Amino acid sequence: MKRFSLGSLVLWLATTTYLLVFLVYPILYVFVRAFIVEGRFSLAYFYIMTGDPVLRESIFNSFLISTLSTMLTVLVGYAIAYVMVRFDFKLKHVFEVLLLLPFVVPPFVGAIGMIQLFARFGAVNAFLMQLGVISRPIDWFGNRILGIVLLEVLHLYPIAYLNIAAALSNIDPTLEESAETLGVKGLRKFATVTFPLSLPGVAAATAIVFIWSFTDLGTPLMFNFYKVVPVQIFHMAREIYANPMGYALTVFVLLLISVIFLGIKRYATARSYEMLGRGHVSVRLGRMSKTVEVLVSVLLGLWVFAAALPHISVILLSFSERWFMTIIPSRFTLEHYISIFTNDLTSISIRNSLFYSSLATLLGLGVGLLTAYVANRGKLPQTLRDILDMLAMWPLAVPGIALAFGYLSSFSDVPLLSAYGNPTLIIIIAYATRRLPYMVRTIYAGLQQVHRSLEEAAVSLGSKPFKVVMQITIPLILANIFAGAILVFSECMIEVSTSLMLALREEYFPMTKAIYEVSTNLAVGPELASALGVILMIVVSLSMIITSKLMGAKMGELFRA
């Protein structure tokens, strides 16, 4: 086969241009605006940033939140992963599913439920007072940082669990067995062999969780906690003409993330050992004594319950007519579900979300297919394909707030793309670009299963390459394309940061922004917001089920580093 084709080059140019315009350019623009003051290179904004007490406190809080969240998440994730990978117990397969539940909803929707539960006159206080543990309601979230950390941990532990579980099951069992034959067991074996060998997974989990919790905009917003970096950027985005500090703060976030990614990458490369030919022995799954099994199952059950609690609360809230000082609502109603379709703000938002997400899925599908194909199969020099591949994965490292800030500022004077006018197009592009890596990965997974020889066979029989793609390749990876599309669609439906930042006027609000607006503004706000949240949960759960049916075991890989 030829090593170079003009068609491939054209496709490469098209996809690369898209990524340059909608990913590289906005970020570069932010960097330039942050460092160039009145035509000259300057660190002035950064001096101001470090001098401003509010910004300093915000940065401190963000570090505090993400450090605490990361430590707790990785700790819990490790414990869960260890139990799930190394032991066999009755309810294991049930927990395999239940543990992933937090994926179905962005944490900021859970925040509504959490706030309701722990409110002064909420369910937890009611429960404790009924038990007689306390006599007066406690103000649980007097320290909102703890509330935010709790939500982040409950939302992010599956990511830690999946990454660490992958690393643990990658460890050749004979490496631990040889320690045993040499007289080492238990904790010492864990500390000298198992744990060091699982560190790449821990590192990946740490990076993802830290970055996620550092850049999460929705959760602190719901807690009305403004002194964190993402919320500061969110506010500055509304006044970019007057206040250039947003550029500096966004650059700060991007640099921080780059440092973490590079650090982790260097660390992981140094630590990633070619496992020298795996011993062909299957892992001996540990058996637990009955008591330990019960204990472990109860702990896992409690944890899953805790993780589901905010969502359960959201569901209850969406049906509640009155929920005050009781454990569950005292009166139920369906009224809120009718309201969301009659209320202007919410009904428009449902329509908007469906519209944005559908078009973003189509756009993502187009760009994703071309990207995956050219990067994986294009007849082009390897370097060109690698560049495209790297660009396409880059959105994973660019937090939504940074991308949205870049879009807002760099396209502010561009017709059609300016979020200050009609933001429809830019929102669609933001959604599609953010989820491009998922799309590309699912399609990659399919392409890897389609052996080149199938295509070559068709070519050898005289088919033109384009025809081969349409007749052989696409049909063979249809399941993956479909899975990717559904996954991207549902991820767009629950996209928070770009939605909050790019949709500035009510008529353009998607559901996530409507949830935020409604929950803070109206009298029955939290109930309406919860009803919208429940709809999102259903959409995401359905799409997860369909995707996992289509993707099988490959599903988990999508959420790994």
Place this chain on the structure above:
Amino acid sequence: MDVKLRNIVKKFGKYVALNKVSLDIRDGELFFILGPSGCGKTTMLRIIAGLYEPDEGDIFFGENRVNDVPPYARNIGMVFQNYALWPHMTVYDNIAYGLKARGLSSREIDQKVKWALKLVRMEGMEKKYPNQLSGGQQQRVALARALVIEPDVLLLDEPLSNLDAKLRARMRSELKFIQKDLGLTAIYVTHDQAEALSMADRIAVMNIGVVEQVGTPLEIYEKPRTKFVADFIGEINMLEGVVVGRENGLFVVETVLGKLKVAGEDLADGQKVTVSFRPENVKIRRGKGLVKVRDVMFYGFYEELVLEVGEVQLKAFLSGREVDVKPGEVVSLEIDPSSIVVFREK
């Protein structure tokens, strides 16, 4: 330390991987477990190591029943097929690991590690990581790690199977030398009969889940007790036949080759048997006969003749250039009765 297995049964679900296996391994002996892939060799070794629990049966180290002794308390050294070196530790740390667990002082550890490195001829490699070593070097480190703790029993699971042919041949004699030098009891698992025949004091030949025969290499080769052993070890010709009488203390068996005289015990007339003999024990007589030469293959120090009689193909190995036969010739065969092994058929 001698090792005894008594009626060991191991099941994986419904599949019976070991079915009532008993073995006696003597102190200081290099004992081989030989059998085709999947017959249960690794399973047996892992049971001796304590990495699997048998479903039935007993394991003794010396006088002690060790069924309930976990692997870390058995004082064994095990060399895994994939070496199982820890990639995050240097060669030195890999070897020192078992010593540290035994609470030795760092001076003692240092001495012993140096000793072990010297033993396997890997001096100066302390600071390297396993992925900086060749396959043969990794193999030596794995061996040193198992030896340095002065195990009561050394277990080796196909230790040479990942090496290329040349290196394998060299490691055979090195391994054997080290084992004898240290006077170790060693149990060595392999599917490679040449390895077993050339190195073993004694061999247990396994067929799916059972031990078919235990004996010295010579016994196994010359007096296979079952057809499986005869077939698995070396090359052999097999012919069906019927006992038709006795002559001078030998039995006469009617086969496609005509009447063959064989040694044997207690064979009744009319008994159906399989007659087997090694190709190197076949002598060729030129001229008239029943056997047609199909092909002659030259291998340097011997020639292989592919022979045909009736529907049956036979082989003969001729060393030197004893007889000069050409394909298409008709010859007759002569086989020394004492080199023929007879198996009774039902």
